[in-house]
Amino acid sequence: MSPNATPSITTAPEEKLNPTFPRDPLPPPPSDDVPSPEKTEYIPGAALALVLASLTLTVFLLMLDQSILSTAIPQITSHFHSLSDVGCASFQPLTGKFYTHFRAKPVFLVHLFVFELGSLVCGVARSSQMLIAGRAIAGLGAAGLVNGALTILSGAAPLEKRPLYTGLLLGIGQLGILSGPLVGGALTEYTTWRWCFYLNLPIGAISALVLFLIGIPDLTPKLPFTLPLLRSIIPLLDLPGFVLFAPASIMFLLAVQFGGDGSHAWSSPTIIGLFVGAGIIFLLFSAWEWRAGDKAMIPGSILRNRIVLMSTGQVACLTVCLVVASTWLPMYFQAVRGEGPTMSGVDLLPSILAQLLLSVVSGAAMSKLGYYLPWAVFSGAVTTIGNGLISTFSPTTKTASWIGYLIVVGAGRGAGMQVAFIATQHALPRALIPTCLAFLIFAQNFLSAISMLIANTIFTQTLFSQLAKHAPSVSGPAALAAGGSASAVRGLVQPGHEDELGGVLLAYSESLRNVWLMIVGVAGVGFVFSWGIGWRDVRKKDDGEGAKVDV
Incomplete structure (x- = not known):
């Protein structure tokens, strides 16, 4: 199949675009290259399956990247002697505008290329600064991939089928979280952490190749890319x-x-x-x-939509809980419990399996029963309780206890992670969906970046005070410079002060406890937001204009 080939298509009922949303700056010419506003093209059969598989593979890649780093980060910080480099922020607020005004597939492939480039830079990094630069480059690409995958899926499948496909995409994509801790732990312990980044290259190449070979219709009519089109669209990018x-x-x-x-x-x-x-x-x-x-850049009609705002708060809080946990749980198992990267990945399996299971179950239930609000409320409540239980972790916590607590928090996150993406697609006209999806991802990334900086602050300040209290021979700056691996933490105890090892471990445990208490509060806020995301039957078919929410 040639790169420009377009598979056979089916036609949905007439679609009316949002009259208040900015149109393409140039009218579509009477050509087969651009679908008319009077119809929407969807991909049938095997082509749709390939597109869905490729998008899922990309989401898998991103989640694998995140979960590999969750177990590799303590090892990486020890290698570069800088704990403060953990959790740098990256975001890209313009991606929604790109997907709104340009064809989705090329924009998606460009973001995927940038992500791959950043992974390559990380893999060959020779300094902490180069590693951070690589993560920043990868972050620019990653910021446009999840919302891009959902945007492409929205153009490829009718509205009434998207909950099922979204559930498959996000649920199967979370297999990356399942395999990431084991893969990341094995790579960092038995080879080198650099393979955590090199691994992204072949997976991303496969996904890009499949998408490149299949013609994919857009959610709304788009013109082929030309320099005059670019010049006319630049003023619309804000x-x-x-x-x-x-x-x-x-x-x-x-x-x-x-x-x-x-x-x-x-x-x-x-x-x-x-x-x-x-x-x-x-x-x-x-x-x-x-x-x-x-x-x-963030349209007023989106900010005035209560469903969008409540959904944004719900998914952003849930993502903060996930991002903070993915970084600091390995720190607990390695620094406090003395385990290596591989075993710390194994220890995370109860949470990962529970999250995967509930993600699939909730997606299937929403498609079958129709309503998403109960799952959002359940997710907020259980995530809050689960993080509260994790805040009780100590150096002597029994195995059965921490396994049970991880199951609870994983189930809570899994039950609600996809709700916002389903709710907002049923709350807005089609023309606003790409911008809204980008807004959701932006809110997730930005608030997660802030939360990681706050978590680092809480951990650092608490560690300084707790070390002075429980292990006075160990300085806070020395502990911060050592990193979070098991050997580095235990190496802080100098000869003649072996009796202070218990105090060091207690100091780390108490510092992590304050981080968990922070995300207990975040999860509680997410629970409040979940009540406002609307009550709508997602089984209703697309009326061509987008959904109007029943509240």
Whole structure:
């Protein structure tokens, strides 16, 4: 099949685009290259199966990348002698605009290439700075992949079938989380952590090749890429909004980072100046976005939609819990319990299996029974309880206890992780779906980045105070520089002070407890948000205009 080949297609009923949303700057020519607004093309049969498999493979790749790093991070921090490098932030707020105005498949493939490039840079990194740069590059690509996969799937399948396909994509994709801890642990312990990044290259290449060979219709009509089209679309990307938003975000994250790593006092002019500057620029950004309306980087019609806002809060809080846990649970098993990377990956299996199982079960139940709100509420409640149980972890926690607690928190996360993506696709017209999906992913990434910086701050400050209390011969900066592997933590105890090893382990355990208490609060906020995501039967067929939510 040639790269430009288009499989046979079926035609859905007439679709009416949202009249308030900005149209393509140039009218589609009377050509077979661009579908008319009066019809929507869907991919049938084997071609749809291949597209779904390739998108799922990409989501699998991203989740594998995340879960591999969750077990490899303590080893990586020891290698580079810098615990503060854990949890750097990356996000890309413009991806929704790209998917709105350009054809989804090329935009997706470009993001996949950038992600692969970043993985290659990480694999060959020779310094902590180079590793961070590689993760930043990979993050720019990754920011457009999950929402891109969902956008492509939205154009490839009718609305009434998307809950099933979304459940398959996210559920099977979570097999990456299942295999990641074992693969990452084995690679870091028996070969090198660099293979955690090299492994992304062949998997991404397979996915890209399949998508490249199959013609994929877009959710809304799009013109072929040309330079005149690019020039006409650039004003619609809201670059002034991005220029205001980027420095505000960076200044805010830098302020939290500098205060959290102890390089600057929270009351220092640098920290205060960064916070004040971020606040002023953010106010300017908000004013600009209000003026731009639906042409803004974050359209006003999305921000005014209660279902979208509640869904964003629900999934962002759930993602924060997942991201923080994926980083700090391996720290507990390696630093406190003294296990290697491979065994710490095995220890995470109860949580991973429970999350995978409930993700599949909840997706199937939503497709069968129709309603998603009960699963969101269940997810918020169980995730809050599960994180509360994990906050009781200590150096002497019994095996049966921590296994049970991990099952509870995994089940809670799995039950609600896909709800927001289903709810918002049924709450908005088709033309707004790509931007909304990007907004959801952006909120997840941005809040996760902030939460990781806050978690690092909590851990660092608590570790300093707890070491002074329980192991006075060990300095906080030395512990921070040592990293989180089992051997590095135990190497902090100097000859003649062997009796302080228990105090060191207790200090690490108490520091992690405060991190868990933070995400207990986040999970509780997510539980509150879950009540507002609307009550709609997802089994109703697409009416061509998008869904109107019954609340």
